[in-house]
Amino acid sequence: PLDLGNYELRMQASMTYMGWPRSEASLATFPIPQVFLDEVDLWPVPRKDTMDAVDLSKARTTTFPHTSKVLGVTTCTVEDALGWENLCKCQEVRVYMTRCPLCGQLQIMRREQLKWDEDLEAEPDRVEAENLAWYECEHCQEPWGEVERRRAVQAGAYRPHGWDGKAQWWEPRPAIRRAIKVGFHFSSFHSPFVTLGKIAAQVIKAQSDPRADVTLFNKMLALPYRNEQATRSEDVILQLCDERPPGLVPADAIVLIACVDVQRAGFYLTIRAWAAGPERESWLVRAAYFDSWAALGKALFQDQYLDPQGQPCVISFGLVDSGDGEMQREIFDWCQVHPPYMPSKGFEGLKAQPFTQKKIDTHAGLLAFNINTNYYKNDLLDGKLRISPGDAGAWHLHSNWPDGKPPDNPKATGLLTDYARQLCAESKNELGLWKNPRGRANHYLDCEILQLVCADYLGLRYMGRDQDPEQQASTGLDDDSQPLTRSHSRW
Ligand SMILES: [Zn+2]
Incomplete structure (x- = not known):
């Protein structure tokens, strides 16, 4: 029964x-x-x-x-x-x-x-x-x-x-x-x-x-x-690729910024080169995943990012996202001994400020960035990504192919396929909040949000094109931080 x-x-x-x-x-x-x-x-x-x-x-x-x-x-x-x-x-x-x-x-x-x-x-x-x-x-x-x-x-x-x-x-x-x-x-x-x-x-x-x-x-x-919109936006993102190989910094850049999204299994990193000026033009130099702090450290402190003259450029600033907080302690420890990197944490709530800084009691001298993620997601997903690559302020990506030209096999996976997909992981709900209802991987999106925070923090939009970032009081950079090598030839 x-x-x-x-x-x-x-x-x-x-x-x-x-x-x-x-x-x-x-x-x-x-x-x-x-x-x-x-x-x-x-x-x-x-x-x-x-x-x-x-x-x-x-x-x-x-x-x-x-x-x-x-x-x-x-x-x-x-x-x-x-x-x-x-x-x-x-x-x-x-x-x-x-x-x-x-x-x-x-x-x-x-x-x-x-x-x-x-x-x-x-x-x-x-x-x-x-x-x-x-x-x-x-x-x-x-x-x-x-x-x-x-x-x-x-x-x-x-x-x-x-x-x-x-x-x-x-x-x-x-x-x-x-x-x-x-x-x-x-x-x-x-x-x-x-x-x-x-x-x-x-x-x-x-x-x-x-x-x-x-x-x-x-x-x-x-x-x-399959939301055709989503498929299309992946392709739209890949249209932002230029012919620059990964690792090469364009001549117009004045600062190199690295941002990290920390997951329990590993680290997602983006390195972008930024130009000065209100347009906030930037170029992706590297997007990569690492499974250890050591490998991440190598990418940040040892690997060379060269300008068109072959001069190595130094990363001036960066944020490390502590995500759900489980790795927070480890991230604070790492940031304390690896300047100029600072920890950050995202908040969805609509705050008056795009980001705020807070002292960390347990780690002297370390500031944590609290970020209004929705503000910056609007800035990137509804703003930056819509600028076509030929226009001022575009969000440039390096080439999707290792040797600069598409392979014969149209189904081949490009260097940035994963990156583009992750940037499309979220959609806006009826309250205007960016959500990821299916829990898709969105780590590169988090990195790129942090890039925009860093650009604001350094005041790049208020800098003139020919100014040296070191001469700017608003940068918050240490006096002894190295500027990028400069050159005036265009990439
Ligand atoms: Zn028949």
């Missing part, structure tokens, strides 16, 4: 336990040979340091090494959600293909082949009600009505594929012998309950309504919804 109090269903030969993702106890109690996970993508996003609910449920099967099965089912949401990630991690992903009843060819049904009368574009509801759409075979271009579609589905088969994130579509893969992790993918195109007219109506509505677009992708095409 069903024991709702204990969330159990007892039958003569079996026992069914029910659990839910927010309760570890309900997921971690009994050994279970068969685990069924429903709507995994709608489960809460796990915290970084805990086992997520999916892993917890899978662990129930540990004591049944040869007979256990875990089946997860989910509606798609976005590409970096649990469900899609787990699907793509399967050794083999079998995608359902329909077989055209007219030419006999297999194909994955796709939205581009769905057709309707163009006159009906303004009446999606009529397309749905009267089922006025048809599907065109991608091989023989013959139209399928509902009857042909049903025959095509019945004669179809699963075939192994891999997801191509760049093309946002499937590509065929060889089958794997004795795979133990297999994923299956099918869409509304294969459902007898959803008419072609209904899908077509959704496609029409999605053209003008982003919400309908999400429904179309997730509920009908069973594809992760």
Whole structure:
């Protein structure tokens, strides 16, 4: 009988336990040979340091090494959600293909082949009600009505594929012998309950309504919804690349600033060269990740950053973000013995000042920067990144390719692919606050926010183009700090 109090269903030969993702106890109690996970993508996003609910449920099967099965089912949401990630991690992903009843060819049904009368574009509801759409075979271009579609589905088969994130579509893969992790993918195109007219109506509505677009992708095409805006902005960011190799400081720069985002696993660093003047023009010289203080120290104090004349430039100032505070003590200790670096901490709250400085009681002489992150995210994401690379005040990046020119393989990963993606990690909510709801990596974004803080702190916008930063009282730099070597030839 069903024991709702204990969330159990007892039958003569079996026992069914029910659990839910927010309760570890309900997921971690009994050994279970068969685990069924429903709507995994709608489960809460796990915290970084805990086992997520999916892993917890899978662990129930540990004591049944040869007979256990875990089946997860989910509606798609976005590409970096649990469900899609787990699907793509399967050794083999079998995608359902329909077989055209007219030419006999297999194909994955796709939205581009769905057709309707163009006159009906303004009446999606009529397309749905009267089922006025048809599907065109991608091989023989013959139209399928509902009857042909049903025959095509019945004669179809699963075939192994891999997801191509760049093309946002499937590509065929060889089958794997004795795979133990297999994923299956099918869409509304294969459902007898959803008419072609209904899908077509959704496609029409999605053209003008982003919400309908999400429904179309997730509920009908069973594809992760990819905000086109986000994809585009990654490309827009990479358009800020010039042909400068990493490590080279442009001639117009007067100061080199290094900012670090500290994570438990390692350090993200950006080094930027800044020009003087109200435009606050700057150039990325290096963006890198290190897994030790020693490696970070080498990048900051030993590695050479040369100007076009071959003169080494010295980093004049920098901030080290203490993030969630766990590393705070270590960061304070490090900053105390590594001038000119200062610790910083971000605050989202809308303060009157973009940043403030506070003495640290435990570390004499050390100042902590408290930063209004939202102010600087607006400055960067809504401001700096929108300036085209030819205009004054642009946010320049070094070349995306080690030898300055794009490789033959268009799918190759550039030096700054990760950087660009991280700068797009956040979006603004209805209160005007920048949020990262899916917990995407955003460490380079944090570094670049600090760069803007440093530029303000040094007063770069109030300096004349031909002034030496050392002559400026407002810089806050020690008198013995070295200026960058200068030259007047343009890069
Ligand atoms: Zn055909």
